[in-house]
Every structure is written in structure tokens, then in C-alpha cells.
Amino acid sequence: MRFFLIVLAALPCLAGCDVWQSAAAPGPSGDVQQGAQLIVKSGCGTCHEIPGISGADGHVGPPLDHMAERTIIAGFLPNTPDNMRAWIENPQAIVPGNAMPNMELKDDEAKDITAYLYTLR
Ligand code: HEC
Incomplete structure (x- = not known):
């Protein structure tokens, strides 16, 4: 009976967790x-360690290694290409006051950067 309850409790996660796992x-x-x-x-x-980018060894923000495999961006956003692009374009709109400035990147530029970050497994 106890086992059954545990299985039952995990069921909603099957659907929910799938969304997270397929994030990137x-x-x-x-x-x-x-x-x-x-x-x-x-x-x-200057703020991030980024594999494959020479001189990218900053420690202000989190390291961007394994970015393709992370589930969450900036602590709460599901890691999808759209969310990644939105974060890179306008981190201040997403987490106001965080230490990552808006870099005035165009949509296409944020898309290209997202493509690079998703090569980091
Ligand atoms: C002045 C320092 C600074 C610069 C410059 C900066 N970032 Fe950040 N970045 C941060 C900080 C701090 C965070 C953590 C923000 C948070 O979690 O609220 C962050 C978070 C991120 C994240 C989410 C990482 C994670 O593990 O959740 C990504 C992706 C990212 N930055 C990419 C970039 C890219 C791409 C650039 C250049 C276009 C850039 N950052 C420039 C400071 C910076």
C-alpha cells in the first residue's frame, strides 16, 4: 500500500518533469x-567562464559550461531556445536588478549566441 502511494505521488511528475527534461x-x-x-x-x-572562448574566465556570473544540458536558466526560467534568447537580450526585464546588464543585442545576435551556448554539453 505504501509503495502504491509513492508511485501515485510520483505520477503527476511524469508529465510535469518531461517538460523540464526536454527543455533544451x-x-x-x-x-x-x-x-x-x-x-x-x-x-x-568578463563575467562568465565560457568553454571554447579564449579569455572568457570571469567569475561575476555563473560558468556557462554544460549550458545545453541545464534545466533552468537564472534560477527559474526553463532552458528553452526562446527563453535563452530572451534572457540574453534582456536579463534586466526577467530578473530586475541582477548583475547581468542588458547588452543591447539584436534578436538575431542573441539567437546566434544561443546557438553557441547550446553546443556546450
Ligand atoms: C557584468 C557581468 C555580466 C556580463 C557582462 C554578462 N553576464 Fe550573463 N550573467 C551575469 C550574472 C550575475 C548572472 C546570474 C543572474 C541571475 O541568476 O539572476 C548571469 C547569468 C547568465 C546566464 C544564465 C546562466 C545560468 O546558469 O543560469 C546566461 C546564459 C548568461 N548570463 C549569458 C551571458 C551572455 C551570453 C553574455 C554576453 C552577451 C553575458 N551573460 C554577459 C553576469 C553577466
């Missing part, structure tokens, strides 16, 4: 090479 699954449409260049140009590496 659909590949973003940006240009990976272009994304890497934009990361260098924007100076993301």
Missing part, C-alpha cells in the same frame, strides 16, 4: 560561429 532539446536556429564571435565582442567572458 529543439535546436536553436542561430549561427554558432557568429555566436562565438559575438560572445567575444560583447565581453560576456
Whole structure:
């Protein structure tokens, strides 16, 4: 009986957790090479460690390794390509007052950066 209850309690998670697990699954449409260049140009590496980007060894923000496999961005956003792009474009709108500034990136630029970050497994 106890076992049955535990199984029952886990059931809603089957549907719910699936959403989280497939978070980064659909590949973003940006240009990976272009994304890497934009990361260098924007100076993301002054605040983040980013694998594959030379000189990106900052410790102000979290390291961006394994970004393709993370479930959550910035502590609460599900890691989908759209959410990642929205975060990169306008982190202040999402978490007002956090230490990541808006970098004035265009939609396409944020898309390219997202494509690069999703190569990090
Ligand atoms: C001035 C420092 C700073 C700069 C510059 C900066 N970030 Fe951030 N970034 C942060 C901080 C701090 C956080 C954590 C914010 C939070 O969780 O509320 C963050 C969070 C992130 C996250 C979410 C990481 C996670 O594990 O949840 C991503 C992705 C990200 N930044 C990408 C970028 C990119 C791409 C650039 C360049 C376009 C950039 N950042 C520039 C400080 C910075």
C-alpha cells in the first residue's frame, strides 16, 4: 500500500518533469560561429567562464559550461531556445536588478549566441 502511494505521488511528475527534461532539446536556429564571435565582442567572458572562448574566465556570473544540458536558466526560467534568447537580450526585464546588464543585442545576435551556448554539453 505504501509503495502504491509513492508511485501515485510520483505520477503527476511524469508529465510535469518531461517538460523540464526536454527543455533544451529543439535546436536553436542561430549561427554558432557568429555566436562565438559575438560572445567575444560583447565581453560576456568578463563575467562568465565560457568553454571554447579564449579569455572568457570571469567569475561575476555563473560558468556557462554544460549550458545545453541545464534545466533552468537564472534560477527559474526553463532552458528553452526562446527563453535563452530572451534572457540574453534582456536579463534586466526577467530578473530586475541582477548583475547581468542588458547588452543591447539584436534578436538575431542573441539567437546566434544561443546557438553557441547550446553546443556546450
Ligand atoms: C557584468 C557581468 C555580466 C556580463 C557582462 C554578462 N553576464 Fe550573463 N550573467 C551575469 C550574472 C550575475 C548572472 C546570474 C543572474 C541571475 O541568476 O539572476 C548571469 C547569468 C547568465 C546566464 C544564465 C546562466 C545560468 O546558469 O543560469 C546566461 C546564459 C548568461 N548570463 C549569458 C551571458 C551572455 C551570453 C553574455 C554576453 C552577451 C553575458 N551573460 C554577459 C553576469 C553577466
